[in-house]
Every structure is written in C-alpha cells, then in structure tokens.
Amino acid sequence: MNAKSHSDAAGDNSSRRLFVYNRGFLSQKRVRRILELSDWSVQLGKPGANDWVGVWGKSPTSPRGEAMAEYSNTPILRVEDTFLRSLHPGRDGEAPIGLNLDARGVHFDSSEPSDIEHLLMTHPLDDTALLDRAREAIERLRNAHLSKYNAFDPGASLPDAPYVLVIDQTQGDASIEFGGANADTFREMLVFAQTEHPGSRVIIKAHPETASGHRAGHFGPVDETNRITLLTDPVSPWALMEGATAVYTVSSQMGFEAIFAGHKPRVFGQPFYSGWGLTSDENPVARRERKLTRAQLFAAAMILYPVWYDPYFDRLCELEKAISTLEAQSRAWRADHPGYIGTGMALWKRKPLQQFFGADKRLKFAKSIDVAAADAAEEGRSVLAWASTVDDASNASVIRVEDGFLRSCGLGAELNPPLSLVTDNLGIYYDPARESQLERLISSSVTLSDAALRRAENLTSNLVKAGVSKYNLKLANTPELPDGHKILVPGQVEDDASVWLGCSDICTNLSMLEFTRAKNPDAFIIFKPHPDVEAGLRIGQVDEAQTLKFADVIMNSVEPVALIDAVDEVWTMTSLLGFEALLRSKPVTCVGTPFYAGWGLTQDFGKIPVRRAVKPSLPALVHAVLIDYPRYFDPVSNLPCPVEVTVERLANRTMGNSGYTNRILAKLQGLFASYAHLWR
Numbered sequence: 313m314n315a316k317s318h319s320d321a322a323g324d325n326s327s328r329r330l331f332v333y334n335r336g337f338l339s340q341k342r343v344r345r346i347l348e349l350s351d352w353s354v355q356l357g358k359p360g361a362n363d364w365v366g367v368w369g370k371s372p373t374s375p376r377g378e379a380m381a382e383y384s385n386t387p388i389l390r391v392e393d394t395f396l397r398s399l400h401p402g403r404d405g406e407a408p409i410g411l412n413l414d415a416r417g418v419h420f421d422s423s424e425p426s427d428i429e430h431l432l433m434t435h436p437l438d439d440t441a442l443l444d445r446a447r448e449a450i451e452r453l454r455n456a457h458l459s460k461y462n463a464f465d466p467g468a469s470l471p472d473a474p475y476v477l478v479i480d481q482t483q484g485d486a487s488i489e490f491g492g493a494n495a496d497t498f499r500e501m502l503v504f505a506q507t508e509h510p511g512s513r514v515i516i517k518a519h520p521e522t523a524s525g526h527r528a529g530h531f532g533p534v535d536e537t538n539r540i541t542l543l544t545d546p547v548s549p550w551a552l553m554e555g556a557t558a559v560y561t562v563s564s565q566m567g568f569e570a571i572f573a574g575h576k577p578r579v580f581g582q583p584f585y586s587g588w589g590l591t592s593d594e595n596p597v598a599r600r601e602r603k604l605t606r607a608q609l610f611a612a613a614m615i616l617y618p619v620w621y622d623p624y625f626d627r628l629c630e631l632e633k634a635i636s637t638l639e640a641q642s643r644a645w646r647a648d649h650p651g652y653i654g655t656g657m658a659l660w661k662r663k664p665l666q667q668f669f670g671a672d673k674r675l676k677f678a679k680s681i682d683v684a685a686a687d688a689a690e691e692g693r694s695v696l697a698w699a700s701t702v703d704d705a706s707n708a709s710v711i712r713v714e715d716g717f718l719r720s721c722g723l724g725a726e727l728n729p730p731l732s733l734v735t736d737n738l739g740i741y742y743d744p745a746r747e748s749q750l751e752r753l754i755s756s757s758v759t760l761s762d763a764a765l766r767r768a769e770n771l772t773s774n775l776v777k778a779g780v781s782k783y784n785l786k787l788a789n790t791p792e793l794p795d796g797h798k799i800l801v802p803g804q805v806e807d808d809a810s811v812w813l814g815c816s817d818i819c820t821n822l823s824m825l826e827f828t829r830a831k832n833p834d835a836f837i838i839f840k841p842h843p844d845v846e847a848g849l850r851i852g853q854v855d856e857a858q859t860l861k862f863a864d865v866i867m868n869s870v871e872p873v874a875l876i877d878a879v880d881e882v883w884t885m886t887s888l889l890g891f892e893a894l895l896r897s898k899p900v901t902c903v904g905t906p907f908y909a910g911w912g913l914t915q916d917f918g919k920i921p922v923r924r925a926v927k928p929s930l931p932a933l934v935h936a937v938l939i940d941y942p943r944y945f946d947p948v949s950n951l952p953c954p955v956e957v958t959v960e961r962l963a964n965r966t967m968g969n970s971g972y973t974n975r976i977l978a979k980l981q982g983l984f985a986s987y988a989h990l991w992r
Contacts, residue, residue, distance in 0.1 A: 327351045327352070327353045328351060328352055328353065328362070328363070328364055329352075329353050329355045329359065329362075329363045329364065330347060330352040330353060330354050330355060330363075330364050330365070330366040330389060331355045331356065331357060331358070331359040331363060331364070331365050331366065331377075331380070331386070332354055332355070332356070332365075332366045332367075332377065333365075333367075333373065333376035333377045333380060334367065334368050334371070334373040334374075334376070334377070336368060336373075337354055337366060337368075337391075338354070338356075340407065341407070342407030342408060342621070342623075343391070343407070343408070343411065345621070345626070346408075346410070346411050346619060346621050346628070347366070347391070347411075347413075349619075349621070349626075349627065349628050350411075350413060350619050350628065352364075352366070352389070352413075354366070358380070358384065359380065359381075359384050359386045360384075363384075363386055364386060364387050364388070364389050365377045365378075365380055365381040365384075365386045365387070365388050365389070366388075366389050366390075366391055367388060367389075367390055367391070368390075368391055368392070369390055369391065369392045369418050369420075369486060370390075370418055370420075370421060370486040370489075370490055371486070374390075387415065388415075389413060389414070389415055390413075390414045390417065390418040390426075391411055391412070391413055391414075392411065392412040392414070392418060392419065392420075393408050393411065393412070393460075394408060394409065394410035394411060394412055394618040394619075394620070395412075395460055395565055395568065395613060395614060395618070396409065396410070396453070396458060396459075396460060396614070396631075396634060396635070396638065397409060397410075397460045397461060398461065398462070398638075399461070399462050399463050399638070399641050399642060399645055400461060400463050401461050401520055401521050401524065401526065403521055403524075403526045403527075404524070404526075407623075408621075409620065409621055409623075409634050409637060409638060410618045410619055410620040410621050410634055411618065411619050411621075412428070412617060412618050412619075413619055414426050414427045414428070415427060416429075416430060417429075418490070419584045419617075420486060420487035420490055420491055420563060420583060420584065421490040421491075422490065422491055422492055422582035422583075422584075422597050423490065425599075426584070427617060428584050428612065428613060428617045429584060429600070431612040431616055431617060432584075432588060432600075432602065432604065432608075432609070432612050432613075433599075433600070433602055435612060435616065437604065437608040437611055437612060442611050442615065442616075443605075443607040443608065443611055445611070445615060445631075445632070446607040446608075446610040446611040446614070446615060447607050447610075448761070448762075448763035449610065449614065449615070449631055449632065449635060450572045450606070450607075450610055451761055451763060452632075452635050452639075452763070453550075453572070453635065454550050454572070454573070456635070456638075456639045456642065456643075457548040457549075457550050457551065457642075458635065458638050458639065458642065459548070459549045459550070459565075459566075459569060460565050461520050462638060462641075462642040462645075463520075463546060463642075463645060463649075464546035464547055464548055464646075465546070465547075465548075465646055466548040466550075466551060466646070468545060468546065468547045468548070468551075469545075469547075470547055470551055470552060470555060471513070471515050471541060471543065471555065472555075473554075473555030473556075474512070474513075474555060474556070474557045475512065475513040475514065475515045475555060475556060475557070476505050476506075476509045476512045476513065476514045476515070476556065476557060476558045476559075476560065477515050477517060477552065477553065477556035477558070477559045477560065477570075478501060478502055478505050478514055478515065478516045478517070478531075478560045478561075479516075479517050479559070479560065479561040479562075479564040479566045479567060480498070480516055480517060480518050480519055480522065480529040480530055480531050480564075481498075481519055481529065481530065481562060481563070481564050482519050482521050482522055482526075482527040482528065482529055483495070483527060483528050483529065483530060484527070485563075487563040487564075487581070487583060488562060488563055488581060491562070491563040491581035491582040491583055492581055492582040492595050493562045493563060493580060493581035493582070493595070495530055497562050497580050497581065498530040498531070498562060499530075500580065501560050501561075501562060501578075501580045502514070502516070502531070502535070502540075502560075504560065504578070504580075504594075505558070505560045505578075506539070506540075508558075508578075509557070509558060512557065513539060513540075513541065514539060514540045514541070515541050515543050515552075515556075516531045516535065516540060516541070516542045516543065517543050517549075517552065517566070518531070518542060518543060518544045519564075520546065522544070523544045523545075523546065549566050549569050549573075550569070550573055553566075553569070553570055553573040553574075553575060554573070556570075556575065558575070558578065559575045559577040559578065560577065560578045560580070561577050561578070561579055561580070561581075561583075562579070562580045562581040563579075563581035563582070563583040564583075565583075567579055567583060567585065567586075567591070568583070568584075568585045568613070571585065571590050571591070571606055571609065572606055572610065576590065576591060576592055577591050577592070578591075578592045578594070579591045579592065579593050579594065579595075580594045580595060581595065582595055582596075582597050584613070585609060585613070586600070587600030587601075588600060588602060588603065588604040588609060589602075589603035589604060590604065590606060590609060614631055615630075615631050618631070620633065620634040621634070622634075622637070623637065623949050623951060624637075624946050624948065624949050624951070624953055624957045625957075625960075633956075636954035636956065637953070637954065639954065640943075640944065640951075640952045640953050640954045641951065641952050643943070643952070644668075644671065644943065644952035645671075645672055647735070648669050648670070648671065648672055648673070649672040649673060650673070650692060650693055650694065651672075651673035651674075651675070651676075651691065651692075651693040651694075652669055652670075652673075652675050652676075652688075652693055652694050652695070652696040652711075653675075653676050653677070653678050653684040653685075653687045653688040653691070653693050653694075653695055653696065654669075654675045654676065654677045654678070654684070654696045654697070655677065655678045655679070655680060655681050655683070655684040655695065655696070655697045655698075655701070656681070656697045656698040656700075656701030656702065657677060657697075657698055658698075660727050661698070662675075662677065663729070664729040664730055664945070665696075665713070665733075667945055667950065668733055668943060668945050668952075669696065671952075673693075675696070676691075676693075681695065681697060681701075681702065681710060684697070685709075685710075694709070694711055695709060695710045695711065696710075696711050696713055696735070697710050697711070697712060697713070698712075698713055698714070699712035699713060699714045699736070699740040699742075699809070700714075700809050702740075709737070710737075711735050711736065711737045712735065712736045712737075712739070712740045713733055713734065713735050713736075714733065714734050714736075714740055714741070714742075715730050715732070715733060715734075716730060716731070716732025716733050716734050716942035716943070716944070717732065717782055717888060717891070717937060717938060717942065718731065718732050718775075718780065718781075718782060718938065718942075718944075718955070718958055718959065718962060719731060719732060719782050719783060720783060720784070720962075721783070721784045721785075721962060721965050729947070730945075731944060731945055731946075731947065731958050731961065731962070732942045732943065732944045732945070732955075732958060733942065733943050733945075734750070734941055734942045734943070735749075735943065736748050736749045736750065737749065738752070740809075741907040741941070742809055742810035742813060742814055742886065742906070742907065743809070743813045743814070744813070744814055744905040744907075744918075744919070744920075744921050745813065745921075747921075747923055748907075749941065750907055750936065750937065750941045751907075751921075751923055751924065753936035753937075753940045753941055754907075754911060754924075754926070754928060754932075754933060754936040754937070755923070755924075755925075755926050756936075757926075757928045757932035757933065757935055757936040757940075758926050758927075758928050758932060760932055760935055764935055764939075765929070765931040765932060765935065766931075767935070767939065768931040768932070768934040768935040768938075768939065769931045769934075771934060771938060771939065771955060771956065771959070772895050772930075772931065772934050774956070774959055775895060775959055776895060776896055778959060778960075778962070778963035779871075779873045779874070779963075780873075780959055780962045780963055781872060781873050781889075781892055782888055782892075783843060784962050784965070785843060785871075789870070789871055789874055790867070790870055790871065790874045790875045790877075790878045791867075791870075793836070793838070793878055793879075794836055796834075796835070796836050797832075797834070797835045797836065797880050797881075798835065798836045798837075798838060798878065798879040798880050799828060799832055799835045799836070799837050799838065799879060799880065799881055799882070799883055800838050800840060800875055800876060800879040800881075800882045800883070800889070800893075801824060801825055801828050801837060801838065801839050801840070801863065801882075801883050801884065802840050802842070802872070802882070802884055802887040802889040802890075803821045803839060803840060803841040803842045803854065804821060804824075804842050804884075804885055804886065804887050805842050805844050806819070806820055806821065810886040810904075810906065811885055811886060811904070814885070814886040814904040814905045814906055814918070815885050815886060815903070815904035815905075815918070816904075816918070816919060818885060818903045818904070819885065819904075821839075821841075821854045821859075822854050822855075822858055822859065822862075824883075824884070824885050824903060825837065825839060825854075825859060825862035825863050826861075826862050827903060827917075828862070828883045829862040829863075831883075832883075836864050836865075837862065837863045837864050837865075838863065838864065838865050838866075838867055838875070838879060839854075839859055839863040839865070839866050839867070840866075840867045840868075840870060840872060840875060840889075841853070841854070841866070841868060842887075872889055872892070873892065873896075876889065876892060876893050876896050876898055877896060879898070880898070880899070881893075881898055881899040881900065881901065882898055882899070882900050882901070883900075883901045883903070884900070884901070884902060884903070884904075884906070885902070885903050885904040885906075886902070886904040886905065886906035887906070888906075890902060890906060890908060890909075890914070891906070891907075891908045891937065894908060894913055894914070894930060894933075895930075895934070899915070900913075900914045900915070901914065901915040901916075901917070902914050902915070902916050902917065902918055903917045903918055904918045905918040905919055905920060905921070907937070908933065908937070909924075910924035911924055911926070911927060911928055911933060912927035912928075913928075913930060913933060938955050939954075939955055942955070944957065944958045946958070946961065947961070947966075948961070948966060
C-alpha cells in the first residue's frame with residue numbers, strides 16, 4: 313500500500329494530523345520526513361475528530377498511544393520498518409529506507425488482519441506488469457545480496473554444504489509474541505530440525521543484532537554440539553540459503569527471503585508470509601486460505617504495502633529506486649569498511665577521495681606504494697593508488713583508482729571534484745596490455761537479465777536526452793555545418809595515459825588527422841581540441857596550419873555532445889567521445905584500443921586483446937561501463953549513490969564547489985602544463 317493508498321484508507325487526501333507519544337517520531341528525522349511526505353502531520357497533544365494516533369508497531373511505548381486512541385475514539389496508524397531497511401540495524405542509529413504504514417494492524421500480529429494481510433487476501437495480484445516488476449526485483453535483490461540489513465560481505469566464508477538452516481531471533485522480538493510463539497517454540501523448532509533430518513548438520517544463524525551485542529538471541533554457544541554449529545559471522549542470507557537443504561524459522565524475515573531463494577521454509581510462528589501455500593506451517597492461521605505464487609507474495613509485501621524513500625531528492629519513490637539506493641550504499645561499505653592506505657594522491661584530491669572511500673574508516677595516506685603496502689599489511693587495509701602512479705612492477709594487490717566516465721561539471725584539470733571514480737584490482741580500463749575489471753564486466757555482460765538491459769537502455773536514453781557527458785562544460789552550440797559526410801576527430805591530451813598505453817603508431821592529434829583524411833579523402837573532417845588543451849592545462853596543442861592540411865575546420869569551445877549529434881561518424885584514438893558517440897548511435901572508428909573497442913560495436917584499427925572475444929549489445933556494454941564499474945557520490949546528500957542520481961545532478965548542474973583554493977591551484981597549473989606529472 314503506497315502513500316496514496318494510505319490517504320484513501322483515511323478517507324481524506326489532504327494532510328492528516330498524527331498524534332504520537334513516542335519521542336522517536338520526533339527525534340528520528342527520516343521517520344518523520346517519510347510520514348510528512350505520506351501526508352501525515354506529526355503532532356503532540358490530544359487528538360480530535362478526524363485525527364489519528366501513531367504508534368511504533370507493538371513496541372513498549374505503543375500502549376501509550378493505544379490508550380489515548382481508545383480514550384479519544386481515534387483510529388491508529390501503526391508504523392514499522394520495511395523488509396528492506398538499511399545497511400546497519402536501526403539500533404546502530406541508521407535511518408530506514410522506507411516504512412510500513414498500516415491502518416488496520418501490524419504485519420507481524422496474526423491476531424487480527426493487517427493491511428498487508430488484507431492485500432494478500434483480497435487484491436487480485438494478477439497484473440502482468442506488477443508481477444514482472446516483482447520477479448525482476450527478486451532477481452536484483454539476489455544478485456546484489458540485499459536483505460533487511462546489509463553490512464556483510466557476500467564473499468565471506470560459509471559452512472560447508474549441505475546443512476539444515478535454523479534461524480534465530482532476538483529475545484523479546486514482538487513478531488514472536490504476536491505471531492503465536494514464545495521462547496519454547498525455538499527449542500521445539502531445533503528438535504524438529506534434527507528429527508526431520510537425521511544425520512544432517514544443523515547451522516543456527518544468529519540475528520545481526522545479537523552478533524553486534526545489542527540483544528540476546530534464543531541460542532548461544534552452549535547449544536553447539538558435534539552436529540550443531542552457531543553461526544554469528546555476518547554473511548549473505550542469499551549465499552547461506554544456497555547451501556541449505558531445509559530452512560526452519562519461527563517468524564524471522566529470513567524465512568520470507570528463503571521463499572524467494574527457492575525454499576519452502578518450515579514455519580513455527582505465524583508471520584505475515586505464512587499460510588499462502590509457500591511455507592510448511594506448524595501453526596497455521598485459519599483465515600489464510602488463498603494460495604499465492606512467489607511473485608504475488610513479493611508484489612504485495614514489497615511493492616504495494618511499503619512506503620519507500622529517496623534520500624537523494626527527499627521524496628517518496630518506487631521499490632526499484634530503493635533497491636538502487638541500497639545497492640550503491642552496500643557496495644561502498646562492503647568494499648571500503650576494512651579501510652585503505654592511499655598513495656599517489658595529489659593533495660587536492662584527498663578530500664573527495666575521503667568522501668568516496670573513507671565514510672566507514674578514514675583513509676590514511678603514505679608517500680610511496682612500498683610504505684603503503686607495509687602499513688596496509690600491518691593494519692589489515694588495502695592499498696589504494698592513483699592509477700597513473702602505479703607501474704606494472706607494483707604489488708598486484710594494489711587497487712587502482714581513476715576518474716569515472718560521468719565526472720563533473722567542469723574539468724578535472726581545473727580541480728573540480730569528481731562525482732564518479734572507478735577502482736580496479738586487476739589493471740585499469742585505459743591500459744589494454746593487461747586485463748581490467750572492466751573487461752571482465754563487459755565479458756560477463758552478455759548474460760545480463762532483460763531487466764538489467766532495460767535499466768541500461770533507460771540510462772542511455774536519459775543521458776542522451778539530458779545531454780550529459782564526462783565534463784558537462786557550458787560551451788557554444790555547434791555552428792551550421794555543410795552538407796555531405798561529416799566526421800568528427802576529437803583531440804586528445806597527447807601525454808594522457810590512454811594515449812601512450814592504448815596507441816602504437818598513431819599517437820598524436822596530427823597523425824590521427826592525417827590517418828583519418830587518408831581513409832576518408834572526400835569527407836568533411838572536423839577537429840575538436842580537447843578541453844584541457846584548450847584551457848592551456850595539458851599537452852596536445854596542434855599548429856593550426858598543420859591541422860588544416862587534414863581537417864576542414866577546427867571547432868574550439870564547442871559543445872561536444874551537440875557536435876556528435878551533428879556529424880555522421882566519429883574517428884578517434886582512444887577518446888571517451890567515441891563511447892559517447894556509441895550512446896548516440898553514431899558509427900565509431902578506433903585507431904587505438906580504448907576500453908569500448910574490440911567488442912563488435914566499433915570499427916577497429918588498433919591492436920585488440922584476444923581477451924575481448926564476446927560481442928555484447930550496446931545496453932550490455934553500457935551496464936558494464938556506467939552501472940557496474942564506477943562508484944558514484946552524491947554531493948548533496950553526501951552518500952554513495954546510483955548512476956541515475958549522478959545523471960540527474962549533472963543535468964541540473966547540482967554539485968559541490970571546487971573551492972577558491974582549488975581554482976587558484978588550477979590557474980597555477982595552467983602556467984606549468986608541461987610539468988603535469990607533478991600533480992597527476
């Protein structure tokens with residue numbers, strides 16, 4: 313049930329007053345904001361006619377609100393966390409990504425119908441588009457290893473399969489008492505698990521709040537035997553359930569997730585997901601007689617019932633955006649929480665690098681890779697080095713970092729902070745001599761799901777429509793061009809790593825123009841100098857008279873995206889404009905070996921590595937290049953974010969300021985462009 317549905321349930325689409333008697337509604341800003349966006353005005357005092365009382369589920373404070381509701385004859389709205397909540401548990405102080413707002417009851421109280429049970433009993437749940445969304449969301453959650461809480465490493469060691477999985481919960485969890493169970497039920501469940509699977513190993517999975525010391529569980533080390541193991545490590549529920557032959561639960565949400573992992577869990581309580589033909593119920597709820605598919609259960613519980621929140625734009629959103637949010641935030645935490653020792657980082661880059669990689673554990677910096685490696689080994693961190701400072705002889709464990717492909721509004725050479733960065737523990741995308749993580753992602757992109765490809769198609773469409781590119785400079789529009797076949801040759805920074813690593817015989821702007829003219833004697837060739845070169849910040853200036861021997865016109869300070877639109881094809885050494893031309897359905901010829909060459913989407917004259925053997929579609933390439941490979945940071949919310957947020961920020965030119973000091977440094981840098989190695 314979405315925000316609109318809750319308004320309808322109240323019989324009024326205007327903002328309604330919600331009187332609360334739990335200070336959490338006032339102190340937890342995210343909770344209060346989601347209520348406000350759902351048209352609830354949080355109030356203190358005594359409710360009147362047409363008002364509501366808000367309580368948190370069946371918490372210890374809920375009797376206050378229940379008493380006031382009874383006294384004033386006021387309906388109750390019960391508020392609870394959604395089933396996909398956050399990175400860390402709420403007891404760690406993390407805000408939820410959404411809420412369940414229930415006007416009938418609460419989802420875990422089986423004594424009376426709740427909104428979610430009403431949906432499951434009465435909603436047709438037969439809309440093809442809705443069920444397709446449910447199936448695609450299940451697949452995304454599984455692939456991204458997303459659960460209610462997500463501070464775990466999907467690659468963490470698991471018990472040897474096969475095993476029977478028994479799921480513990482915290483003592484005093486309201487879903488136990490109000491789900492028709494008690495502490496004795498857990499003992500009974502453990503006995504059943506052993507009896508029904510004689511000889512099988514039993515793994516008891518502890519609750520994350522138990523493992524982090526917040527609340528005790530029902531099982532502990534005393535319950536371990538030569539057959540029973542207590543698992544307290546933070547592991548992926550999806551990975552854990554892959555090795556299970558059976559799943560036992562009282563009322564845990566992991567039982568809900570087990571359904572979508574392919575199990576029919578044995579349920580000893582009365583959680584909302586039991587009784588619909590998808591669980592084996594020891595204590596069934598008599599009124600639940602309908603048989604549902606997995607997609608129908610998911611659609612009701614995850615799409616129709618919750619209210620989801622977009623923390624980047626402070627608005628309500630659909631489930632898919634909530635998944636993208638947690639994907640981005642979980643990816644960042646899982647990669648970064650052990651910490652890094654940085655090296656080869658210019659001073660001005662350290663603040664944005666700290667924002668990207670130091671949210672959980674602040675980066676430390678070392679003067680050299682050798683020192684960084686020693687410090688990292690001592691502290692259990694990884695080495696993070698700017699890619700251009702790492703040579704092939706460096707330690708293979710070094711993680712290289714570089715600017716992403718949707719970078720900023722303004723040049724990196726002008727010290728504008730990046731909105732995207734890439735990390736690579738194999739090589740780096742612009743060096744074709746060695747494999748990179750991007751190459752692996754592109755190679756595996758041929759197996760992407762239809763849903764993933766649609767996301768890439770939508771991203772491409774939005775990029776093109778918004779005119780977003782790497783630097784998003786405010787430049788002049790393209791002047792009118794003559795009729796005939798027009799070719800754009802983008803100029804490049806000639807000492808850029810992508811040129812000296814990705815090119816062989818043709819490695820200067822002039823030789824590139826000469827080659828293009830030789831292959832296209834009758835074409836109208838346009839040369840556009842690189843913006844860093846135009847700004848006097850990097851090397852690559854070409855003599856005008858020499859340039860016009862091969863080009864028909866030089867286009868300075870012209871909007872590159874508009875220029876791509878105005879030509880028939882693009883010829884390049886390794887420029888990112890070649891990739892941006894592919895996004896805009898323009899033929900691209902590569903003389904060097906950029907990351908997008910050799911996959912069947914370009915005409916190639918460069919040396920293509922034999923590793924590049926698959927032929928991905930353009931959406932598959934886009935997914936690898938813009939969704940899977942880079943990391944994105946939102947300068948407004950100061951959070952890791954999905955690519956779609958960065959595109960919207962760039963389109964609206966909403967981002968952080970490079971700062972006065974950085975602008976002065978950029979001007980000084982321009983005076984010493986030939987000494988660029990000192991600050992790159």
